[in-house]
Amino acid sequence: MTHCVGFQLADEAATVQMGNQLAMLMEQGAVIYLHGDLGAGKTTLTRGVIQGFGHQGKVKSPTYTLVEPYELTTANVYHFDLYRLGDPEELEYMGIRDYFSPTAICVVEWPEKGGEFIPAPDLDITLRYVGDARAVEIQSISPRGHSIVDKLKNHSE
Template sequence: MAQPNIFLADEAAATAFARSWSPVLSAPCVVYLQGGLGAGKTTFARALLHGMGHAGAVKSPTYALVESYVLAGKTVHHFDLYRFASPDEWDDAGLGELFAPDCVCLIEWPQQGGALVPAADLVFEFFVCGQGRNCLVSARSEQGKRSLDLWQN
């Protein structure tokens, strides 16, 4: 299966792209959001959550480590592991307890949690490209493949 590489010219394009994923992500699903600082990971998460029906503010979980949103039929946990000094902080914070069959988990900086972070179903990797962004999407499981197929069709 081809890995889509999407050019996002501006924030409006990034928002539309993220919202286009909202109807195809079903729980349980683990989504890695990768890329450098300012690459668009939180922008993607915010637009995805709004597309899934969250009407309020979407805070960056950089300091809280996780922000949770209860939506119709599922809970979305948005993690940011940027500040982890060691993968052991994953267990110390009890974050593994948040993974459940009715959850979609968005994880920024998953590499900071090492092998303790659950494997991804989908990976969105963001790269700064001039004034815009490129996003490479890859499916890493059958659940991820189903979501990617739905999105592409």
């Protein structure tokens, strides 16, 4: 059974804050899929997650490198952007499976391009435009994801 929660995000700061909140609720590793049109806020949400784990510097989308690692004191966070991936098999050559450890946080933009080379998500997140704002829908897929969504629901009430 999946759990689902949705929020309206007024601006970029609210999107970053949602990422911070997600980071605070993760007790161990997680695989997070991000869906949405170009510019919908996937990298902005990811920046919030990464900063929520203590990263101070810039967070850029790894559009050309496919993965940007953030090895922080509280967690290893790996930001994947598969938008420009030509063939999912390329992921096997880059050692994709090494990134997905039980304690790593793996945030994957454009996961549909990864095929069977990436594991199923704990959270499946969709961002979309609503005028100048964004709507985010967070769906849990696994027991770990259910726990995060339940905490997020309780935290926002």
